[in-house]
Amino acid sequence: GAVVSQHPSWVICKSGTSVKIECRSLDFQATTMFWYRQFPKQSLMLMATSNEGSKATYEQGVEKDKFLINHASLTLSTLTVTSAHPEDSSFYICSCQQGAVSNQPQHFGDGTRLSIL
Amino acid sequence: QKEVEQDPGPLSVPEGAIVSLNCTYSNSAFQYFMWYRQYSRKGPELLMYTYSSGNKEDGRFTAQVDKSSKYISLFIRDSQPSDSATYLCAMSANQFYFGTGTSLTVIP
16 A cells, blocks of 8 residues: 555656656545655755645745646645756655644655756 | 764675664654665655554564664664665654665675
């Protein structure tokens, strides 16, 4: 149980392109979803937290107009990197949590490797 | 002081060894403790989830929480090359905090 699907797993695109990443909870309802960024050999860096039907809460330093998050249903959240540039190249990982409190573990997708040329 | 401290390693052990991975924390409000395993270029996978102090065993894995010392551990018995990965501790009160991860290599 607790399967999270993230798509695509790898994307390469030209600078200036917008890229959409999907995160789906397959066998449970995810009231809360999280988006992380991870640089090589570093830990997870939380970008934003989203609750179904509400606007996402972004961490300090994360541009909300650059990283658009939509959590339209209890099983789907999307992250759109708008007008991506080489510095946006990174490994993006989503996670899903049942319930809106922290007594449930997060379940992670397999990540999306984004390369901007 | 960071909320959660974890030695990044790297840690190298021979196959069959017992591995001990540890995290310390500063916030006494943490009540839920997790261990995740992350293979290269993959998302973290939940291994163990425990509440408050005590031990929890699942196959070759044992999670231990000592709230009085603000210290958690993950033990891996009979380690296998397939256990080679980065192990992240995590804990929560009203939000989640992750350790930086310990890189483990099990040598055949």
